[in-house]
Amino acid sequence: MLHHNAIHTSRSLRRSVLAAIALSLPMIAGVAQASPLSMPAPLTFSAGPLGKLDVQGIASGMAFYQDFPQGAAGTIGAKHVGADITNGMVIIQKNTGTLQFYIQAGAYSFPTLAAAMPSSTSDINFFGAMPVAYLKYAPSSDYSVEVGKLPTLIGAEGGFTYQNINIARGLLWDVEPIVSRGVQFNASNGPISASVSLNDGYYSNRYNVMSGLLSYAINGSNTVSFYAQGPLGNVRTSSPDVAYSSTGTASDIYGVEYVYSSGPWMIEPYVQYMHTPQSNRLGIAHSFSNYGAALLADYSFTNTISLGSRVEYLDVGGKPGEQISGVAASLTDLPADSHAWSITLTPTYQDDGFFARADLSYVAASAPAGLGLSGGTNTTQLRGMLETGFMF
Numbered sequence: 001m002l003h004h005n006a007i008h009t010s011r012s013l014r015r016s017v018l019a020a021i022a023l024s025l026p027m028i029a030g031v032a033q034a035s036p037l038s039m040p041a042p043l044t045f046s047a048g049p050l051g052k053l054d055v056q057g058i059a060s061g062m063a064f065y066q067d068f069p070q071g072a073a074g075t076i077g078a079k080h081v082g083a084d085i086t087n088g089m090v091i092i093q094k095n096t097g098t099l100q101f102y103i104q105a106g107a108y109s110f111p112t113l114a115a116a117m118p119s120s121t122s123d124i125n126f127f128g129a130m131p132v133a134y135l136k137y138a139p140s141s142d143y144s145v146e147v148g149k150l151p152t153l154i155g156a157e158g159g160f161t162y163q164n165i166n167i168a169r170g171l172l173w174d175v176e177p178i179v180s181r182g183v184q185f186n187a188s189n190g191p192i193s194a195s196v197s198l199n200d201g202y203y204s205n206r207y208n209v210m211s212g213l214l215s216y217a218i219n220g221s222n223t224v225s226f227y228a229q230g231p232l233g234n235v236r237t238s239s240p241d242v243a244y245s246s247t248g249t250a251s252d253i254y255g256v257e258y259v260y261s262s263g264p265w266m267i268e269p270y271v272q273y274m275h276t277p278q279s280n281r282l283g284i285a286h287s288f289s290n291y292g293a294a295l296l297a298d299y300s301f302t303n304t305i306s307l308g309s310r311v312e313y314l315d316v317g318g319k320p321g322e323q324i325s326g327v328a329a330s331l332t333d334l335p336a337d338s339h340a341w342s343i344t345l346t347p348t349y350q351d352d353g354f355f356a357r358a359d360l361s362y363v364a365a366s367a368p369a370g371l372g373l374s375g376g377t378n379t380t381q382l383r384g385m386l387e388t389g390f391m392f
Contacts, residue, residue, distance in 0.1 A: 060389025288317030
């Protein structure tokens with residue numbers, strides 16, 4: 001289903017907007033490069049023997065309407081209209097010297113297309129009140145090692161809402177890990193940068209998953225990347241990352257991304273493939289695959305106003321009606337043996353630390369007869385969201 005060193009930052013600040021729509025907008029010369037929800041410069045203070053520390057924070061909330069609630073009775077996801085906290089985060093980091101660290105603590109939620117609307121009180125159970133925290137050893141600017149609770153290397157969208165141009169995460173994001181515990185090695189040489197991590201995948205607490213990211217900067221505006229993850233041995237049958245992680249922990253996932261960023265534009269297409277092998281131990285009767293593609297982009301009209309959107313397609317495998325550990329075999333909230341597409345529009349206003357934005361999203365699925373989203377029969381969902389808050 002998060003990144004703040006030299007490699008992480010380039011991923012967490014990627015902003016999603018549908019290029020097909022953005023390309024129809026007029027070009028406006030002389031505006032800043034698109035970067036909605038850019039964090040303001042951090043507050044810096046001296047911490048004695050720790051040296052100088054940077055402190056940042058974000059406080060934000062959302063309100064939503066959805067025509068098809070997918071949550072269990074009594075939860076926020078069961079409501080047509082509701083509101084909740086999206087971020088109540090404080091970030092403390094030391095990013096100079098040989099020994100560095102990063103700590104991110106507070107409340108958060110992960111709203112996702114074609115899934116039940118979450119709450120901050122439920123989502124904090126995934127990774128605790130300190131979702132990201134790691135030590136970093138950086139003997140040079142070209143090499144570093146990180147140990148702790150690390151943001152994933154997999155996928156094009158960050159985990160937290162403020163890291164993305166859209167409020168809700170997309171269909172492809174739904175099958176990706178968010179945070180993993182482990183060790184990560186980072187290196188760069190000229191236009192090439194790479195990260196390799198040995199971790200616990202979907203937060204399973206079994207450290208036998210390998211993930212990696214390789215990027216090549218063609219020039220100052222164009223970058224191509226490849227990412228991959230897979231287990232090296234037997235995986236646990238459960239973990240708190242996703243309800244169906246007993247299946248996800250056994251899966252291999254691969255993706256290719258391309259990023260164009262110049263002036264007011266950021267455009268990023270990517271494709272992703274996921275394969276889950278048959279496993280009697282995990283209750284996976286048949287192997288199956290998910291694959292999809294997305295087109296993300298961002299366009300800034302002025303230094304404070306931008307329009308973002310995202311379009312994507314996801315094909316999910318599995319046999320109709322088949323379940324694994326009580327959940328759909330597709331690894332998503334879509335039924336097995338179906339496919340879906342989505343579109344999201346996100347106009348954004350940001351003035352220094354204040355921001356306000358809106359999501360309008362639509363998901364349509366083609367599924368076997370009698371099956372729909374989240375185990376129901378509905379095959380479409382329309383959702384509107386508003387998010388506002390402050391960053392420092």
